Amino acid sequence: MDLDALTGCLASSACLVTQTTSGFIIGMLLFLVAVGLTLIFGVLKVVNFSHGAFYMFGAYFAMTAYQLTGSFALAMLCGAAGTALLGLIFERVFMSRVYGSDVLMQLLVCYAFVLIFDDVVRMIWGPEFKSMGMPAAFQVAPLFIAGGVVPPYYLLLIGVALAAAVILGLGLARTRLGKVIRAAAHNPGMVSALGINTGLIYGGVFALGGMLAGLAGALAAPVRSLTPGMGFSVLIESFIVTVIGGMGSILGALIGALLIGMIRSFGSLGFPLFTEGLMYLFMVIVLVSRPTGLFGKEVA
Amino acid sequence: MTRTRKPGVSRRATLAMMGAGAVTFATPWVARAQAKTIKVGMPTILSGRVAQLGTSSRNAVVLEVEKVNAAGGLAGRQIEMVIRDSKGQPQEAARIARELVNTDGCELLIDAEASSGAFAVHEVARDLGVLCIHTNSETSALTADPKQHIPNAFRTARQGVHDSIVGGSYAAAISKAKGLKKWATCAPDYAYGRDTTGEFTLYLKRFAPDVEIISESWPKLFQPDYTEVVTKILQAKPQALYSCLWGGDLTSYIDQANIYALFSQMEVFAVNMADYTALTVVKNLPKGIHSGNRYIKTYPATPENAVWGDAYKAKYNEYPTNWSWENATAIMLLAEASKKANSADGKKIAEAMRGLKIKSPFGADGTVTMRADDQTLVGYAIGWGTTIPQEPYVPQVQAGDWKTIFELEAEWKKSKGYT
Numbered sequence: 001m002d003l004d005a006l007t008g009c010l011a012s013s014a015c016l017v018t019q020t021t022s023g024f025i026i027g028m029l030l031f032l033v034a035v036g037l038t039l040i041f042g043v044l045k046v047v048n049f050s051h052g053a054f055y056m057f058g059a060y061f062a063m064t065a066y067q068l069t070g071s072f073a074l075a076m077l078c079g080a081a082g083t084a085l086l087g088l089i090f091e092r093v094f095m096s097r098v099y100g101s102d103v104l105m106q107l108l109v110c111y112a113f114v115l116i117f118d119d120v121v122r123m124i125w126g127p128e129f130k131s132m133g134m135p136a137a138f139q140v141a142p143l144f145i146a147g148g149v150v151p152p153y154y155l156l157l158i159g160v161a162l163a164a165a166v167i168l169g170l171g172l173a174r175t176r177l178g179k180v181i182r183a184a185a186h187n188p189g190m191v192s193a194l195g196i197n198t199g200l201i202y203g204g205v206f207a208l209g210g211m212l213a214g215l216a217g218a219l220a221a222p223v224r225s226l227t228p229g230m231g232f233s234v235l236i237e238s239f240i241v242t243v244i245g246g247m248g249s250i251l252g253a254l255i256g257a258l259l260i261g262m263i264r265s266f267g268s269l270g271f272p273l274f275t276e277g278l279m280y281l282f283m284v285i286v287l288v289s290r291p292t293g294l295f296g297k298e299v300a
Numbered sequence: 301m302t303r304t305r306k307p308g309v310s311r312r313a314t315l316a317m318m319g320a321g322a323v324t325f326a327t328p329w330v331a332r333a334q335a336k337t338i339k340v341g342m343p344t345i346l347s348g349r350v351a352q353l354g355t356s357s358r359n360a361v362v363l364e365v366e367k368v369n370a371a372g373g374l375a376g377r378q379i380e381m382v383i384r385d386s387k388g389q390p391q392e393a394a395r396i397a398r399e400l401v402n403t404d405g406c407e408l409l410i411d412a413e414a415s416s417g418a419f420a421v422h423e424v425a426r427d428l429g430v431l432c433i434h435t436n437s438e439t440s441a442l443t444a445d446p447k448q449h450i451p452n453a454f455r456t457a458r459q460g461v462h463d464s465i466v467g468g469s470y471a472a473a474i475s476k477a478k479g480l481k482k483w484a485t486c487a488p489d490y491a492y493g494r495d496t497t498g499e500f501t502l503y504l505k506r507f508a509p510d511v512e513i514i515s516e517s518w519p520k521l522f523q524p525d526y527t528e529v530v531t532k533i534l535q536a537k538p539q540a541l542y543s544c545l546w547g548g549d550l551t552s553y554i555d556q557a558n559i560y561a562l563f564s565q566m567e568v569f570a571v572n573m574a575d576y577t578a579l580t581v582v583k584n585l586p587k588g589i590h591s592g593n594r595y596i597k598t599y600p601a602t603p604e605n606a607v608w609g610d611a612y613k614a615k616y617n618e619y620p621t622n623w624s625w626e627n628a629t630a631i632m633l634l635a636e637a638s639k640k641a642n643s644a645d646g647k648k649i650a651e652a653m654r655g656l657k658i659k660s661p662f663g664a665d666g667t668v669t670m671r672a673d674d675q676t677l678v679g680y681a682i683g684w685g686t687t688i689p690q691e692p693y694v695p696q697v698q699a700g701d702w703k704t705i706f707e708l709e710a711e712w713k714k715s716k717g718y719t
Contacts, residue, residue, distance in 0.1 A: 005535075015535050022531040029525075118347070128352030129548035131555060133583025142561050149534055151559035223556045224524055225548035229348050233524050268528035269535065273518065275528070 006270030017148025019265045025154045027261025028161035032216035033234055034241040035168065035253040036209030042248030043185040043205045046095065047103065049110035051238065052231025053117035054083045054210040058217025059226050060125055063132040066221075072135040076160075079218025080211045087210020091203050099202075114232070121228040130226040138222070157219050164212060165254050172250065181205060185248075240279060244286050246293030255294060338377040338644050340365075341400025343393045343421060344412035344436075346385035348522070350547045352577055353623045357412040357436060358383050359616050360624035364631035374635065374644040382406055386417055388522070393417035397424040397432075408432075408646055410630055412623070415439040415492040416521065419448075426450045431646030433630040436623050438463070439491045440499065443676035444718050452650055455676045456629040458622075460496035460544075462682060463571055463592050465708045466700030468503020470684040471569050471590065475508045475540065480567055482514045484538035486529055486553070488545055489518035496544045496571070503708070504542070514538055519549075526553045530560050538566055546572035551582050558584055573687055574694045576619035585689040593683050594622035598692040600681040604661035625662045629677065632658055633670055664702060678702070 009015035033055050040048045062079035066072065094113070098106050138153040172178035184191045184201045192198045217231075224230070241260055245252025263282055267275040286294060342361065345354035358381075365379045373379055382404050386393035393413045400406040401424075409432040411421040418437030425432035432453045434442060440461040442448055474480065485501065487493035497516075505511050515536035517529045530553075533541060541562075545553050550572055557563065563586040572578065575594030579585065593599045597609025597619065608628070612620040620628075633653060638644055641652035655672035660680075662668060668679045682705070683697035713719045 009535060018531045018534060019528075022527045025527050026525060122347065122351075127347055127355060129350075129551065129581065131551050131581045131583055134555065134559060138559065139584060142559065149531070149560055153559050220524075223552075223559065225552040225555075227348060227351070227548055230524065233522070265528050265531070268517070268532050272516070272532075276520065 001271055001274070003270055006266060009266070009269050012147075014147025017146045017150065019148075019269065020262070021148065021150045021154060021158075023258070023262035023265035024158050025261070026264050027258040028158050029216050029220055030234070030237055030241050030260060031254055031257035032161050032164060032219070033213045034238040034245070034257055035165070035250055036212040037235075037238050038242045038245065038248055038250060038253045039168075039212075040206055040209040041242070042250075043181055044095075044099065044202055046099065046106055047110075048095075048206075048209070049107050049235070050090075050113040050117065051209065051213055052233075052235030053114055054087060054213035054231070055217040055220075055234050056117070056121060056226075056228070056231035057086055058083045058214025059132075059221040059224070059230065060121060060130075060217075061214065062218035062221045063130060063226055064125075066132055066135070072137065075132075075221070076215065076218045079221070080215040083214025083217070084207040084211035086214075088203050088207040090210070091206035092199075095206065096199065096202065117231075118228045125226075125228075127228060132221040132226065134222045153222065160215070160219060164215065165250070168212075169250055237279075240283050242293075244283055244293055246296030249293070249295035252293055252295030336373075336377050337380045338374055338408070339380050339382050339404060339406040340408045340410060341397065341404060341406030342381055342383045342410040342412055343386045343396040343400065343417070344383065345388040345414065345417075346383075348388045350388060350414065350522075353414075353436070353547055353621055354385070354388075354412065356577070356618075356621040357623045357627040360612065360620060360628040361410060361412070361631055363612060363615060364628045364635075368631060368635045371635075374638040374649075375642055377644045381410075386413060388414065388416065390417045390420040394420035394424050397421045398428070401428050401430050406430075407644070408634070408649075410435055410627065412436050412627055415442070416490050418442060419491065422448065422450075422453055425453050431650050433634065435627045435630045437492070439495050441491070441495060443674045444713060444716070446718055449674070451675075452646065453675065454633075454650070454653060454670060456633060456670075457626045457677065458680065458682070459676060460492065461499045461709055461712055462678075462700075462705050464496060464499035464503050465705050465712075466682050467569065467571055467592055467684055468500055469507045469700075469704070470698060471500075471504050471540070471542070472507030472511070474567065474590070475504070475511055478539075478567065480540040481510055481512060482536075482538045483511055483540045483542060484515035484517070484533050484536050484566075485513060486517040486519070486533060486541065486543045486545065488521045488523075488549060490521050493518065493521075493544055497542065499712070500542055500544070500571070502712075519545075519553075522549060524552065526556045529553070530557045530562055534560060534562065534565070540567040540569065542569045542571075544571050546575075547577060550578050554578075554582050554586070555584075558586065563589065572622070574685065575622045576693075577621045579687070579693045580619070585687065587686075587688055589687045590684060591687060591694065593681065593685070593694065593697050595620050595625045596692065596694055596697075599683060599685075599694065599697045600662070600664065602661065602666065604666070605681075608661040629660060629662060629668060629680075632660060633668075664699065678706075 037051045058079040061082035062075040065078035066075035142149045142151045188198050241256040245256030267278040344357050369378050384396045411434045415437040418434050434455040438458045438460050440459045443455045485497050487497040519529050569590040571592040573589050573591035597606050636658045637649045637653040641648040657669040660668040664681045671678045682700040685694040685697040
């Protein structure tokens with residue numbers, strides 16, 4: 001425990017800026033993965049344990065597209081669109097067959113696909129770790145804001161994730177499609193009786209969830225090692241975020257992700273040997289005081 | 301019409317007897333043919349973030365086993381490698397090691413695990429009494445601590461303390477010249493990371509006593525995100541940073557630290573940087589990182605080393621890694637010890653291996669020795685230098701002096717109560 005370092009940081013604007021940005025970076029990437037997870041749970045009532053694989057595929061798709069075209073924008077697009085398509089196929093061919101099944105069955109199917117997807121990545125891209133590399137446009141000196149260090153790439157990452165949060169939130173709240181999705185989440189039977197194709201809604205939501213995870217993977221690709229199985233640790237942290245925020249709540253995912261980001265960022269200063277533990281401890285405290293999570297009553 | 305059975309031996313009985321006879325006579329041949337092969341078990345990491353290193357371990361072993369088999373095998377017995385993926389999980393490595401011996405009939409073990417798994421496999425070797433050569437674990441305690449010692453376990457890997465003595469003195473010299481008094485460390489939170497960092501700082505301070513460690517970071521092994529670690533180091537404002545992160549963790553860390561321009565704000569000493577695994581994967585390799593040599597075909601600068609590196613590249617279309625030379629050395633030693641013992645028996649090979657000196661492309665003077673008293677490899681080429689972003693990556697390596705290493709290692713062992 002190093003409380004001096006923590007209090008010293010809280011008293012320094014430079015440190016506050018750096019660590020808060022760091023918390024945002026960790027949090028917003030987690031949010032993109034967790035929001036897909038929570039969206040799929042909210043609408044389809046499926047705990048998609050294979051969700052981390054979409055993060056992994058997003059990173060690999062982006063890397064390949066970047067290597068082939070040299071375009072960072074295209075890489076991001078391929079990462080997101082590729083995983084959306086993969087999510088749609090996965091949902092229509094496999095997941096749709098286990099809706100309404102026992103939770104254990106759903107988990108087993110998802111876990112089987114975690115292993116299958118890892119092997120597919122191993123077969124296509126090889127078992128060794130890869131690095132996409134930072135696009136030239138972002139190989140620039142970091143910005144100094146109030147003495148704090150902020151890399152431009154991370155500003156982009158935070159911006160894209162925030163934009164996704166806003167678009168998603170407004171889309172679900174204000175658009176007709178959003179209303180249909182929310183209605184399907186509450187009462188799929190009624191939606192179906194009204195002549196709306198719920199299969200299409202389910203497939204679309206799964207694709208959207210996959211796309212968000214894929215986008216997170218694509219955004220992470222320039223700064224993280226790419227390796228088969230890379231989605232697993234992200235998935236665990238995303239589950240923590242989802243549970244803290246409340247399963248099915250988009251706002252909960254956002255707040256939960258930011259809290260985890262800040263805990264990791266400031267915790268690494270004050271509790272360097274207990275940063276991981278701090279995250280789990282926080283989850284326990286939230287669940288004990290509010291078993292449905294912070295925003296558990298809200299549904300997508 | 302009735303058939304009458306002819307007196308004497310029936311055709312069926314004759315055939316049965318012939319069959320039995322054939323089996324009886326053939327059994328020794330079959331047994332001998334089976335005995336011709338000696339199975340060598342090898343748990344290693346073939347999936348996950350360090351799979352490249354595990355694969356490079358397997359490649360090097362296969363390369364050397366082919367040579368040994370072409371030359372007649374171990375005392376006339378062809379080596380058959382049985383290689384399994386431990387996924388980098390200690391419990392899985394131990395389970396596989398046990399299964400390789402008990403179920404697959406392996407008579408020898410090459411333990412190509414990282415330190416996280418090596419200690420688990422070591423306990424299996426202790427339990428089963430099978431000859432085991434640890435090839436990748438560099439945690440000094442594995443062979444230096446007498447409590448770990450068993451007569452049937454050897455190590456052909458670097459030792460953290462050796463690296464740290466050479467690295468500490470190298471870093472201290474730069475520290476003094478550039479006035480680097482405030483240091484930070486960043487190492488993976490497991491045996492190798494903790495031990496090696498402690499040993500490096502021990503020798504850094506010994507040779508530059510005014511150095512102060514002002515920040516320590518212990519990220520998890522295989523942690524995907526180092527942002528909080530990078531910013532913590534930036535907050536501490538050290539003048540120099542030591543790290544023994546390795547493989548995918550190191551490249552991930554470099555990619556993330558790069559965008560904070562961390563490498564331009566302090567002198568960086570990353571012991572595991574100068575390995576093709578990291579050097580060729582990092583797209584924007586910063587210039588001027590100080591590193592210990594891992595595997596580079598230009599160091600030691602001998603024709604033997606270059607030939608070995610090129611042969612590996614020709615076979616696998618990539619350069620070898622630090623784990624490659626360590627595994628290749630295990631097979632080279634095994635072959636020489638078997639030749640000396642004129643046997644493929646594990647116990648006899650172990651006796652012959654203790655104190656054995658062999659010619660090696662990786663030796664500081666063209667040889668390496670399996671030191672008898674702690675059964676670990678010494679005499680391998682060890683040095684430090686600074687990186688450039690293209691081949692030869694570390695153009696000038698300052699060689700470590702084994703006389704100094706031995707002296708300081710003996711002191712270190714004494715201070716730890718190992719002698």
